[in-house]
Amino acid sequence: MIPYQPKHFNVAEQAHALAVMRAHPFATLVSVRDGEPQCSHVPLVAREVDGGIVLLGHVAKANPHWQLWEIGVPVIAIFHGPDAYISPSLYVTRESVPTWNYVVVHAHGTPSVTHDTLAKERILKALIDQHDAPYRAFWDTELSEEYRERHKGHIVGFEIRVTRLEGKFKVSQNRLPADRAGVLAAMQSGDAAARELGEWMQRLMPS
Numbered sequence: 001m002i003p004y005q006p007k008h009f010n011v012a013e014q015a016h017a018l019a020v021m022r023a024h025p026f027a028t029l030v031s032v033r034d035g036e037p038q039c040s041h042v043p044l045v046a047r048e049v050d051g052g053i054v055l056l057g058h059v060a061k062a063n064p065h066w067q068l069w070e071i072g073v074p075v076i077a078i079f080h081g082p083d084a085y086i087s088p089s090l091y092v093t094r095e096s097v098p099t100w101n102y103v104v105v106h107a108h109g110t111p112s113v114t115h116d117t118l119a120k121e122r123i124l125k126a127l128i129d130q131h132d133a134p135y136r137a138f139w140d141t142e143l144s145e146e147y148r149e150r151h152k153g154h155i156v157g158f159e160i161r162v163t164r165l166e167g168k169f170k171v172s173q174n175r176l177p178a179d180r181a182g183v184l185a186a187m188q189s190g191d192a193a194a195r196e197l198g199e200w201m202q203r204l205m206p207s
Helices: 014-023 065-070 119-133 133-141 145-152 175-188 190-202
Strands: 028-032 036-043 045-049 054-062 075-086 099-109 112-116 153-160 163-168
Touching: 014 045, 014 054, 014 075, 014 099, 014 163, 028 065, 028 153, 036 065, 036 119, 045 119, 054 099, 054 119, 065 112, 065 153, 075 175, 075 190, 099 153, 099 190, 112 119, 119 133, 119 145, 119 153, 175 190
Parallel strands: none
Antiparallel strands: 028 036, 028 075, 045 054, 054 153, 075 099, 099 163, 112 153
16 A cells, blocks of 8 residues: 655654654554455554664454454554644635645554463553553552453554654645745644644744
8 A cells, every 4th residue: 555645745754753653642553455454443652662663552352453463464554643724815825725734654564463461461551651651550559460361351462563654744845935834824823733733834844
């Protein structure tokens, strides 16, 4: 699966991709086998390991998606960053059309599936530490081992060593400076997603 990727929207820096993955960890996992796509929606932990990126997560054991990974079917993890409608009224250039700006990262790899209870414990704790750190002490000390093991029995853990990253950051890089200035001003006065797009515009603004 090769996305449409105009050169001016391509952002290859791993640090930028990591920033998106960590700010927007709820990813869409897509695998295709025999022409049939299958997708799952899960939170992932993104870590830098030996100069690369490793993603940790789990799915319900009842979810058949993991069975594809167990036989080596690869996956694309799609991280959806901020997005916003861009009105042509924001441009100085009058002959313009509406568009949508957005940030998205595609991480390719083949998941390694685990049923090992210690490995699943490590993945769960990584997710808890990322999303609900105060709950970690409760998990460790207040829940019985029987309950934790029963819970882990209902999930399958996985690790994805990312083999290819694709970052598409469509933040008006192709517009004239005066047009970009109008878009940036609108983003900075908009909602949270728009303001985040504005931050990306400032990071990636062509000189």
